[in-house]
Amino acid sequence: MKLGKLKSISAYARAESHLIQQTNYGAIVTLFGVCLAIALFTSEAVEHFRPYTLTTMGVDTVRDQHLYVEFNMSFPALPCQALSLDASDVSGILGGDYSMAKNGELHKIRLAQDGGRLAVEEYVAPRHYGFALRKPRAEVEALNAAFRANEGCLVLGWLRLQRVAGNMHVSVHMDDYIMLERAQSAISAALGSRPVNHVVNGLFMPEEGVGVNVSHHIHRMAFGTHKADEHPEIINPLDGTHRIVTEKTGIFKYFLKIVPTEYIKLGGHKLQTNQYSVTEYDSPAHPEQLQLPSVWFVYDMSPVTVVMAQTRRSILHLLTRFCAVVGGVFAVTGMLDKAVHKLVTSVLK
Structure with a gap:
C-alpha cells in the first residue's frame, strides 16, 4: 500500500489553514x-x-478454640459487691466471677453516686461462700453500706471463651438479691408511709417498692483484639449503648451474631478479629421463677468469614x-x- 492511499483511512482530517477561524x-x-x-x-x-478496601466473603475454616472478648460497662445503680459476671457455652464450660477476677481477667471499680471513682484500687470479689446466711458478716455489712451510699460499679476486662455458641451475663445472685431486697425494705420503712417515686443515681423507686436496678452503660464490647483508631472499618454496634430503667427492673438480653473477619493491610500484615450484629430484648424479672435482674449477651458464631483487604489500583x-x-x-x-x-x-x- 502506497503512503498516498494510507491517508484515506485517517480519522483525523485536517482543514486548510485559511479555513480555520480562531476567536x-x-x-x-x-x-x-x-x-x-x-x-x-x-x-x-x-x-x-x-x-481502598476490597471486601470478600467465604467459609470460615479457622479452628482456633478461643474467642477474645473485651468489655467495659458501668452500672450506676448497683454496687460492685452485688454484681457478678458469669460465662457459659454449649460445650459445658462455665466461668465464675471469682475465678475470672483472680486470674486478672475481670476488674471492678467502685463508683460514687455522681459517677466518679471512689478509689484507685479496684474491687476484688471474695471467694463465693454460698447462700447469704453463710456469708461473713463483714461482707454482708459492706454490701448494705454500698447500697445505702448509692454506689455504682464499673466492670471491665477481657475473657477468652470457647469458639462456640454461648453467653456471658452480668447479674445479681440470689443471695445478694435477697440482701438488697431486705435493705430496700428497710429504706422504704424508714421513709414512712409517704409515696416514693423518684430516681436516685439511675435507681427508680416506684410506689410499690424499690427494684434491683440493672441500668447500664456499655462503653465497649468487642470480639477481637483490634483498636478502633487503627481499624475504623470494623464497627462494634454495642459501643455507646445506654439503657436506663424508668419502670420496674427486669432482664436485658442482647443477641449477637459474630462474624469472623480477617483484615489485611497493604504490607501483608493480617489481623484476625470479629464483627457482630446485634438485636436486643428486655422483659420483667420474676424472682419467684428464679429470674433475677441481669444483662445477658447471647452470642453465636457465623459460618461465613469476611476478608477485608487493603489494595491499590x-x-x-x-x-x-x-x-x-x-x-x-x-x-x-x-x-x-x-x-x-x-x-x-x-x-x-
Whole structure:
C-alpha cells in the first residue's frame, strides 16, 4: 500500500489553514477545558494512590478454640459487691466471677453516686461462700453500706471463651438479691408511709417498692483484639449503648451474631478479629421463677468469614481514567464552543 492511499483511512482530517477561524471566546473555552482537565487529572491521581478496601466473603475454616472478648460497662445503680459476671457455652464450660477476677481477667471499680471513682484500687470479689446466711458478716455489712451510699460499679476486662455458641451475663445472685431486697425494705420503712417515686443515681423507686436496678452503660464490647483508631472499618454496634430503667427492673438480653473477619493491610500484615450484629430484648424479672435482674449477651458464631483487604489500583486503571478525562473534556468543550459560536453569530447578525 502506497503512503498516498494510507491517508484515506485517517480519522483525523485536517482543514486548510485559511479555513480555520480562531476567536476570543474559543480561547476562553479552551482555557476552561484545560483547567477542568487539570482538576480532573489531580482528582484521579489522588484517588489512584489512596488505598481502598476490597471486601470478600467465604467459609470460615479457622479452628482456633478461643474467642477474645473485651468489655467495659458501668452500672450506676448497683454496687460492685452485688454484681457478678458469669460465662457459659454449649460445650459445658462455665466461668465464675471469682475465678475470672483472680486470674486478672475481670476488674471492678467502685463508683460514687455522681459517677466518679471512689478509689484507685479496684474491687476484688471474695471467694463465693454460698447462700447469704453463710456469708461473713463483714461482707454482708459492706454490701448494705454500698447500697445505702448509692454506689455504682464499673466492670471491665477481657475473657477468652470457647469458639462456640454461648453467653456471658452480668447479674445479681440470689443471695445478694435477697440482701438488697431486705435493705430496700428497710429504706422504704424508714421513709414512712409517704409515696416514693423518684430516681436516685439511675435507681427508680416506684410506689410499690424499690427494684434491683440493672441500668447500664456499655462503653465497649468487642470480639477481637483490634483498636478502633487503627481499624475504623470494623464497627462494634454495642459501643455507646445506654439503657436506663424508668419502670420496674427486669432482664436485658442482647443477641449477637459474630462474624469472623480477617483484615489485611497493604504490607501483608493480617489481623484476625470479629464483627457482630446485634438485636436486643428486655422483659420483667420474676424472682419467684428464679429470674433475677441481669444483662445477658447471647452470642453465636457465623459460618461465613469476611476478608477485608487493603489494595491499590493498577497503573492501567489510572491511564484509562486519564484517557476518559481527555475524551470527556474534549467533547464537552467542543459542544460548548459550538454553542457559544452559534450564540455569538446569531447576535452579531
